[in-house]
Amino acid sequence: MSGSILSFIVGASSLFLAYYLAAVGHGLMEKSGILNLAIDGVFTLGVAIAFAVSVYTLSVPMAILATSIIAALFGLMLAFITTKLPISHGAAGLSTMFLGYGLAALVGLPAKVVENKRLISGSEGLAIIQPSLGYMWVWFYVAVFIVAVTIWYLIEKTKIGAAIRAAGENPASAEALGVNVLAVRLFASGVGYALIGIGAAIFELAYSPVWSQGKGMGYGWIAFAISLSAGRHPILTLVPAMIFAALEKFRFIIESTYNVPTDLGKMLPFVAAIAAMIIFMVTPLKRKLAPPKSLGKIYFREERTV
Amino acid sequence: MVIVRRVKPLPYWIIPIIALLAGIAVSTIILYILAGASPAAVFSAIAYGFTRPGVIAKIFVALTIVGIALLVSFKGSIWNIGGEGQITFGMMAAAWVALFTMLPYINPGLAQASMIILAMIAGGFWALLAALPRAYLGLDEVPVTLIMNYIAYYIVDLLVYGPWRGSSTHNYPRTDTIPSQAMFPQIPGTTMTWDGLFLLIITFIGVWYLLRNTSIGLRIKILGNNPNLLRSSGINVPLTIILALTISGLIAGSVGALYLGGDVYHIGYPIESQTANYGYTGILVAWLSMLELIAVPLAAYIVSALYEAGIKYQTLVGGNLGGMLTSGTSAIVDIFIGSILLLYTILITFSEYKIKIIIER
Numbered sequence: 001m002s003g004s005i006l007s008f009i010v011g012a013s014s015l016f017l018a019y020y021l022a023a024v025g026h027g028l029m030e031k032s033g034i035l036n037l038a039i040d041g042v043f044t045l046g047v048a049i050a051f052a053v054s055v056y057t058l059s060v061p062m063a064i065l066a067t068s069i070i071a072a073l074f075g076l077m078l079a080f081i082t083t084k085l086p087i088s089h090g091a092a093g094l095s096t097m098f099l100g101y102g103l104a105a106l107v108g109l110p111a112k113v114v115e116n117k118r119l120i121s122g123s124e125g126l127a128i129i130q131p132s133l134g135y136m137w138v139w140f141y142v143a144v145f146i147v148a149v150t151i152w153y154l155i156e157k158t159k160i161g162a163a164i165r166a167a168g169e170n171p172a173s174a175e176a177l178g179v180n181v182l183a184v185r186l187f188a189s190g191v192g193y194a195l196i197g198i199g200a201a202i203f204e205l206a207y208s209p210v211w212s213q214g215k216g217m218g219y220g221w222i223a224f225a226i227s228l229s230a231g232r233h234p235i236l237t238l239v240p241a242m243i244f245a246a247l248e249k250f251r252f253i254i255e256s257t258y259n260v261p262t263d264l265g266k267m268l269p270f271v272a273a274i275a276a277m278i279i280f281m282v283t284p285l286k287r288k289l290a291p292p293k294s295l296g297k298i299y300f301r302e303e304r305t306v
Numbered sequence: 307m308v309i310v311r312r313v314k315p316l317p318y319w320i321i322p323i324i325a326l327l328a329g330i331a332v333s334t335i336i337l338y339i340l341a342g343a344s345p346a347a348v349f350s351a352i353a354y355g356f357t358r359p360g361v362i363a364k365i366f367v368a369l370t371i372v373g374i375a376l377l378v379s380f381k382g383s384i385w386n387i388g389g390e391g392q393i394t395f396g397m398m399a400a401a402w403v404a405l406f407t408m409l410p411y412i413n414p415g416l417a418q419a420s421m422i423i424l425a426m427i428a429g430g431f432w433a434l435l436a437a438l439p440r441a442y443l444g445l446d447e448v449p450v451t452l453i454m455n456y457i458a459y460y461i462v463d464l465l466v467y468g469p470w471r472g473s474s475t476h477n478y479p480r481t482d483t484i485p486s487q488a489m490f491p492q493i494p495g496t497t498m499t500w501d502g503l504f505l506l507i508i509t510f511i512g513v514w515y516l517l518r519n520t521s522i523g524l525r526i527k528i529l530g531n532n533p534n535l536l537r538s539s540g541i542n543v544p545l546t547i548i549l550a551l552t553i554s555g556l557i558a559g560s561v562g563a564l565y566l567g568g569d570v571y572h573i574g575y576p577i578e579s580q581t582a583n584y585g586y587t588g589i590l591v592a593w594l595s596m597l598e599l600i601a602v603p604l605a606a607y608i609v610s611a612l613y614e615a616g617i618k619y620q621t622l623v624g625g626n627l628g629g630m631l632t633s634g635t636s637a638i639v640d641i642f643i644g645s646i647l648l649l650y651t652i653l654i655t656f657s658e659y660k661i662k663i664i665i666e667r
Contacts, residue, residue, distance in 0.1 A: 035448065037387075041644075081652055085309070086659070090385055090448050091593060091651040094586070099644030105637030106340040213637070218456070218578065225453060261467060263576075267460035270453045277450070281443045296448065 008246065013137035014206035016245040018199045020144050022223035023241055024151055025195030027232035029075065031155060032188035033168035034082055035296030037093025039196060040220030041100025042074045046200025047216035048108035054205060055111040055126060064201040071197025072190045074100070079189035083182045086300035105213050112211060126209060136206070144238070147195070151234040164188050168292030171299040181299065199223065222248075225273035231280050231289025244269045308662045309655070316657040318596050325653050326594075326608065329646030336641055348619060355615030364497035364569060365582075365610035366603075367506050368561050372588030373595060373602040374513050375557035380592055381517065382529040382550035388436055388451025390585025391458035392555040394577065395432040396425030396562020398462050401573055404484035404566070405470070414487040418501055421488065422563045429559015430552050432458060437551035441544035447551065455585065459578040466575045479575040490568035499568035509557055514599055516553070526550045558585065587613070590647050612642045 054063040118125040155161040166174035230236035280289040379386040400421040409417035439445040472482035490499035517523040594605035616639030
C-alpha cells in the first residue's frame with residue numbers, strides 16, 4: 001500500500017509542478033487586475049520553445065531560461081497595452097492566444113525536423129539530456145513549496161504585494177495613493193508569465209518529453225481553471241493542482257480500474273472552477289477569494305482628467 | 307508620451323483596414339523569419355482566398371452567422387466568448403435528430419428544420435447557463451463562457467466515445483455518418499448549402515429587426531452604453547442580460563447544425579481537436595465589424611478569405627517545415643488571425659485618441 005502511495009506521489013510530481021507554476025503565475029497576474037486570456041496560447045508556445053531550445057542547445061537550463069524569458073516578454077506586452085491604452089483585456093488576451101498557437105507550430109516544427117534526423121541517424125536525440133528522474137521528484141516538491149511560500153509572502157506580506165492587490169481592486173485610488181499602477185502590473189505580469197513559461201518548460205521536459213504540433217493546447221486552460229477554483233490564492237492552489245495533476249497522470253489507470261471515462265476526468269477541473277467561482281461569490285469566502293474588483297476593467301489614466 | 311482624445315473620431319472604417327494590412331504584413335514577416343516562406347507565396351495565397359467566393363462560401367456563411375450572434379451580446383457589453391461551446395451543443399442536438407430519430411426517413415425537410423431548431427435551443431440553453439450567474443450574482447461572463455466551451459467539448463466526447471459510438475465505424479470512436487436525407491443540399495458551384503443561405507438571410511433580417519424595432523433590442527443597446535440608466539428607469543437588468551446572452555447562444559447554436567449537416571456529416575473524437583474554431587474566429591469577425599450589423603458580412607468575407615488563404619498557404623509551404631504542418635489545425639490561420647486581431651485591438655484606440663510625444667526640457 002505504501003508503495004502505491006509513493007508511486008502516486010512520484011508519478012504526479014512533474015505535472016503537479018507544471019500545473020502549479022502556471023496556475024500560480026496566472027493568479028499573480030490577475031491579482032493585479034489584468035484579465036489573462038492568453039495563458040493557453042503562451043503555454044503552448046512555451047512548450048514548443050522548451051522543445052526547440054533543448055533540441056538546438058541540448059541543455060535543460062537553457063531551455064527553461066529561454067522559455068521563461070519569452071513568456072515574460074508576452075506578459076510585459078499584455079500588461080503594457082492593457083494598462084497604457086483603453087483596450088479590452090479579453091480581445092488582447094485572445095488574440096495573443098491565437099498568435100501563441102500559430103507561433104508554437106512554426107517554432108516547434110523545424111526543431112522536430114532536426115530531432116527526427118538525429119533519431120534516424122541512430123543518435124539518441126533528446127533522450128541524452130533527459131536526466132534519469134530518480135529522486136528528482138523530491139526536488140519538484142521542494143520547488144513547489146518554495147514557490148508557494150514565496151508568492152504567498154510576496155502577495156500578503158510585502159509592500160509590493162499590497163500594491164498589486166490595490167491595483168487589482170481599484171487602480172484609480174491606488175494611483176491617487178502613490179502606487180505606480182503601470183509598474184506594478186508590469187511586475188506582476190512579468191513574474192507571472194515567467195512562472196507560466198517555466199511551467200510549460202517543465203511540462204515539456206519532465207512530464208512528457210516528446211513534441212508534436214498542438215502539444216500543450218488545453219493545458220493552459222486547465223491551469224487557468226486550477227487558479228480560479230482556488231480563488232487565485234497561492235497556497236490553496238496547491239490542492240486543485242495536485243488533484244488534477246493526479247487525475248491527468250493516472251487517467252488510464254483510473255479508467256481501467258474504476259471504469260470512469262477519461263473525458264469525465266478532463267471535464268472535472270472546468271466544472272470545479274465554475275462551482276468554486278459561484279461559491280466564492282455567494283459565501284463569506286468572498287472577502288478573500290472573489291476575483292479582484294477591477295479584474296478585466298479598462299483602466300485608462302489619461303481619461304481621468306477629462 | 308501623452309494620449310489625448312481626438313476632437314473628431316476617425317471614420318470608423320479606417321482602423322479595420324489599417325489593422326488588416328498591418329496584420330498581413332506582420333504575419334508575412336513572421337512566416338518569412340520562422341518558416342523561411344517567401345512573401346510572394348503568402349500574397350498569392352491571400353489573392354487565392356479573396357478571389358474564390360464559391361470556395362469560401364461555407365466558411366463565410368458560418369462566420370457571418372456566428373459574428374451576428376456575438377454582435378447581439380457584444381452590443382450589450384456582454385462578452386460571449388462561449389460561441390464555441392454553443393456551436394458544439396448545437397452540433398450535438400442536430401446529431402441526435404439526424405442519428406437517433408426516424409425524422410430523416412419520414413420527411414427530410416422536417417428533419418433538417420428540426421436539426422436547426424433543436425441546435426438553436428441547445429445553444430441557447432448553454433448560453434443561458436452562463437447568463438444566470440452573470441445576471442443574478444454578477445459573475446464575470448468571460449471566464450464562465452470560456453470554461454463552458456471545454457465542458458461542452460467533453461460532454462460531446464463522452465457521448466461519442468460511449469453511447470453514440472457508430473455501429474459502422476469499426477469500433478473507431480466517432481458517430482455514424484448522418485443519413486443522406488438529413489444532409490443539407492449544396493448550392494451547385496459553391497461549398498455552401500441552401501439551408502445555410504436561408505439561415506443567414508433569416509438571421510440577418512431577424513437581428514436587424516430586433517436591434518432596430520423592438521424594445522428588447524433597445525434595452526440591450528442601453529445595457530451596453532449605460533446600464534445605470536436601465537436600472538434607474540425601472541427595467542429588469544438581469545432579464546436584459548439573460549436575453550442578450552441567450553439570443554446570442556440561440557443563433558450560435560444554429561451554426562452547429564450547419565456544420566454537422568452541411569460540412570462534416572459526423573462527430574469525430576475528440577471533438578476539441580477537430581472543431582473549425584468558428585466560435586473563436588467569430589469573435590474576430592464581430593470585432594472587425596465595429597459592431598455594425600451591416601459590416602458583419604464584409605468582415606466575415608475578409609476573415610474567411612484569410613482562413614482559406616491560410617489553408618492554401620499551408621499546402622504551399624508545408625515542404626519548408628519537413629512536410630509536417632498538419633492541415634487540419636491551421637497554424638498559419640492562427641498567425642493571421644492573431645496578428646490582425648492584436649493590432650486591431652491596439653490600433654482601435656487611435657480612432658478616438660491620438661498620441662502626442664512631448665519632450666520635457
